[in-house]
Amino acid sequence: xxxxxxxxxxxxxxxxxxxxxxxxxxxxxxxxxxxxxxxxxxxxxxxxxxxxxxxxxxxxxxxxxxxxxxxxxxxxxxxxxxxxxxxxxxxxxxxxxxxxxxxxxxxxxxxxxxxxxxxxxxxxxxxxxxxxxxxxxxxxxxxxxxxxxxxxxxxxxxxxxxxxxxxxxxxx
Amino acid sequence: xxxxxxxxxxxxxxxxxxxxxxxxxxxxxxxxxxxxxxxxxxxxxxxxxxxxxxxxxxxxxxxxxxxxxxxxxxxxxxxxxxxxxxxxxxxxxxxxxxxxxxxxxxxxxxxxxxxxxxxxxxxxxxxxxxxxxxxxxxxxxxxxxxxxxxxxxxxxxxxxxxxxxxxxxxxxx
Amino acid sequence: xxxxxxxxxxxxxxxxxxxxxxxxxxxxxxxxxxxxxxxxxxxxxxxxxxxxxxxxxxxxxxxxxxxxxxxxxxxxxxxxxxxxxxxxxxxxxxxxxxxxxxxxxxxxxxxxxxxxxxxxxxxxxxxxxxxxxxxxxxxxxxxxxxxxxxxxxxxxxxxxxxxxxxxxxxxxxxxxxxxxxxxxxxxxxxxxxxxxxxxxxxxxxxxxxxxxxxxxxxxxxxxxxxxxxxxxxxxxxxxxxxxxxxx
Numbered sequence: 001x002x003x004x005x006x007x008x009x010x011x012x013x014x015x016x017x018x019x020x021x022x023x024x025x026x027x028x029x030x031x032x033x034x035x036x037x038x039x040x041x042x043x044x045x046x047x048x049x050x051x052x053x054x055x056x057x058x059x060x061x062x063x064x065x066x067x068x069x070x071x072x073x074x075x076x077x078x079x080x081x082x083x084x085x086x087x088x089x090x091x092x093x094x095x096x097x098x099x100x101x102x103x104x105x106x107x108x109x110x111x112x113x114x115x116x117x118x119x120x121x122x123x124x125x126x127x128x129x130x131x132x133x134x135x136x137x138x139x140x141x142x143x144x145x146x147x148x149x150x151x152x153x154x155x156x157x158x159x160x161x162x163x164x165x166x167x168x169x170x171x172x
Numbered sequence: 173x174x175x176x177x178x179x180x181x182x183x184x185x186x187x188x189x190x191x192x193x194x195x196x197x198x199x200x201x202x203x204x205x206x207x208x209x210x211x212x213x214x215x216x217x218x219x220x221x222x223x224x225x226x227x228x229x230x231x232x233x234x235x236x237x238x239x240x241x242x243x244x245x246x247x248x249x250x251x252x253x254x255x256x257x258x259x260x261x262x263x264x265x266x267x268x269x270x271x272x273x274x275x276x277x278x279x280x281x282x283x284x285x286x287x288x289x290x291x292x293x294x295x296x297x298x299x300x301x302x303x304x305x306x307x308x309x310x311x312x313x314x315x316x317x318x319x320x321x322x323x324x325x326x327x328x329x330x331x332x333x334x335x336x337x338x339x340x341x342x343x344x345x
Numbered sequence: 346x347x348x349x350x351x352x353x354x355x356x357x358x359x360x361x362x363x364x365x366x367x368x369x370x371x372x373x374x375x376x377x378x379x380x381x382x383x384x385x386x387x388x389x390x391x392x393x394x395x396x397x398x399x400x401x402x403x404x405x406x407x408x409x410x411x412x413x414x415x416x417x418x419x420x421x422x423x424x425x426x427x428x429x430x431x432x433x434x435x436x437x438x439x440x441x442x443x444x445x446x447x448x449x450x451x452x453x454x455x456x457x458x459x460x461x462x463x464x465x466x467x468x469x470x471x472x473x474x475x476x477x478x479x480x481x482x483x484x485x486x487x488x489x490x491x492x493x494x495x496x497x498x499x500x501x502x503x504x505x506x507x508x509x510x511x512x513x514x515x516x517x518x519x520x521x522x523x524x525x526x527x528x529x530x531x532x533x534x535x536x537x538x539x540x541x542x543x544x545x546x547x548x549x550x551x552x553x554x555x556x557x558x559x560x561x562x563x564x565x566x567x568x569x570x571x572x573x574x575x576x577x578x579x580x581x582x583x584x585x586x587x588x589x590x591x592x
Contacts, residue, residue, distance in 0.1 A: 049542070052542055052545075053541070053542060054545050054546065054552060057546050057547070057552075058550075058551070058552075059546055059547060059548060059550065081250055082249070082250055103269075103273055103527075104269065104273065104523070104524045104527040104528060105523050105524065105526075105527040106252045106256055106520070106523070106524065107250070107251065107252040109252075120337065122252050122253075122254035122255060122256070122336065122337055122338075123252060123254075123255055123256040123338060123520075123524060124255075124269070124270040124338045125270070125337045125338040125339060137270075138269065138270050138271060138272060138273055140273060140274075209398060209399045209400075210396040210397060210398050210399065211396065211397060211399060211402070212377065212380045212381070212395065212396055213384050213390075213393045213394060213395055213396060213397050214380045214381075214383045214384050214390070215380070216397070216402060217393060217397045217401070217402060218384075218390065218393070220402065220404075221412060224409050224412055224413065224416070225416050228413055228416045228417065228420070229416070229420065232417070232420060232459055232462060232463050232466065233455075233459065235458075235462050236455050236458035236459045236462055237455065237458075239458065239462070240447075240454065240458060241457050241458045241460075241461035241462070242517065243443055243444075243447065243513060243515055244515040244516040244517045245515060245516050246440040246514065246515060246516070247436070247440065247514045247515055247516055247518060247519035248516060248519070249519065249548070249549070251516075252520055253516050253517070253520050256520035256521065256523070256524050257517075257521065258521050258524055258525055259506060259507060259510050259521060260465070261468050261472075261503060261506070262503075262507070262525065265528070266524065266528075269528055273528065273531045274531045274533075277528035277531050278528070278531050278532055278533075278536075285496070285500065288475075288496045289493055289496050291479075291484060291492065292484040292485060292486075292488070292489035292490075292492045292493070293489060295484075295485070296485065296486065297485075298485050298486060298590065299482075299590075300482045301481070301482040301483065301485050301587055301588075301589070301590055302400070302481060302482065302483070302587045302588040302589040302590065303481060303482070303589055304406075304480055304481055305480055306481075306482060309482055312479075312482075313480060316476075316479050316480070320476060
């Protein structure tokens with residue numbers, strides 16, 4: 001089926017048969033090929049992402065003891081170092097409030113002896129009331145309260161994986 | 173740029189006569205025009221490139237011998253620095269973030285990047301190519317200048333005017 | 346000549362010349378051909394065309410900004426490779442390694458300075474290069490796609506610098522990355538997941554340091570080198586540097 005042009009070079013034909021081409025069939029095979037490629041590449045990429053998501057975290061436990069009740073006298077505000085919370089005990093009960101700024105995660109500093117402002121973020125100047133409500137600055141949400149209970153030994157335990165949505169105080 | 177002497181490049185041969193021999197299909201020849209204004213890469217371009225590299229290297233080395241890179245105390249997750257600043261090229265974004273985290277931190281940068289990526293497909297007028305601040309592109313030049321100035325001003329505010337608690341301070345106070 | 350030329354004695358006598366000629370190929374012929382061969386016969390120079398337009402050589406046109414960015418990238422690769430010999434991506438050792446580089450290792454402090462200042466300079470010069478390309482209208486057809494690659498390169502540069510920022514593990518690094526990764530968490534829907542994946546956990550710790558290290562020394566430089574290759578190749582395929590139309 002090969003032919004020759006004026007220079008004598010051999011030109012191979014593109015296809016061997018001059019018969020009719022089933023365009024539908026070609027189109028179907030092409031679509032199937034593209035779909036198989038997409039599934040393969042996409043699946044591989046998804047598995048790579050899944051591989052990169054760690055299953056075990058070597059981080060401090062989210063449930064931890066903060067000490068005996070006697071360590072928290074009425075009217076005290078005690079920052080638990082390394083846990084990003086403050087334990088506040090007032091006359092009507094106690095609660096654990098997050099000290100991680102809801103804006104960009106900086107550590108908030110409690111403000112001493114101020115009747116209105118309870119907390120202040122050093123990074124972008126967000127201020128929060130004593131109960132954690134946003135007062136000013138770019139923080140989008142209030143500071144969360146965490147679940148708190150007393151275990152059988154009488155120690156106060158805080159669980160930072162559970163947010164105390166209703167903001168109820170632990171009455172002791 | 174040295175002007176090319178046309179007579180020198182295409183000397184006329186007095187012993188020859190010129191006449192039309194044939195008409196062929198193809199691109200036209202350059203008439204009354206010398207070759208493009210090009211020079212050989214070696215040595216004209218590469219000597220300049222080498223000199224520039226030596227200059228860059230010398231400047232970086234000189235700066236490094238005089239100024240030490242900053243190194244603060246070891247990282248301590250228990251104490252935020254006050255203020256906590258991002259690297260200087262992100263301080264402009266951080267300045268925006270201090271007004272609104274989503275608008276400043278996600279929406280604005282995404283919009284900037286998207287606009288930059290699509291720019292050559294949005295501005296397709298070929299006028300003014302290859303000329304600094306071409307008069308044919310006054311609007312584009314003005315818009316881009318506004319963008320650059322805003323970025324630079326935001327970075328300067330964030331880097332030099334923001335002090336503890338992200339309050340505005342004058343740089344010398 | 347024919348037999349003796351291949352004798353061992355002759356081979357040893359011409360050894361230096363033969364080695365030199367095997368490495369550097371000569372174009373032969375005219376001086377012009379010789380100079381052309383110097384460009385296309387060399388693997389490192391052949392990204393250049395044999396001839397360049399005079400406009401490309403005008404310092405007042407490009408200010409060499411793109412080239413300076415590339416040179417800074419080369420300096421960063423060289424100094425970064427050397428720094429890797431003394432660096433451990435561990436929260437316990439990283440900061441001590443920094444102190445060692447500063448006080449114990451010969452020329453360590455200079456290398457660290459070179460790496461840090463080149464990184465800052467590269468971000469600045471890549472941005473200036475983008476400004477030059479904009480103000481000269483050089484992103485217009487047929488160079489649209491090269492502009493897109495350039496924007497990607499600028500993003501890679503920023504991300505390279507950002508990942509490198511955490512590695513000294515000092516206060517500056519820790520809180521800058523805390524703030525930066527929390528900005529990413531504001532992405533609607535996937536923000537928290539992206540942050541978790543980037544840090545390999547909920548907080549900036551050992552996993553985050555290792556991830557940023559791998560991104561900084563392997564993944565991102567590889568991406569940058571590939572994009573740079575395409576960027577340079579496209580300059581030639583798009584007809585060299587831009588120049589006024591009626592030329």
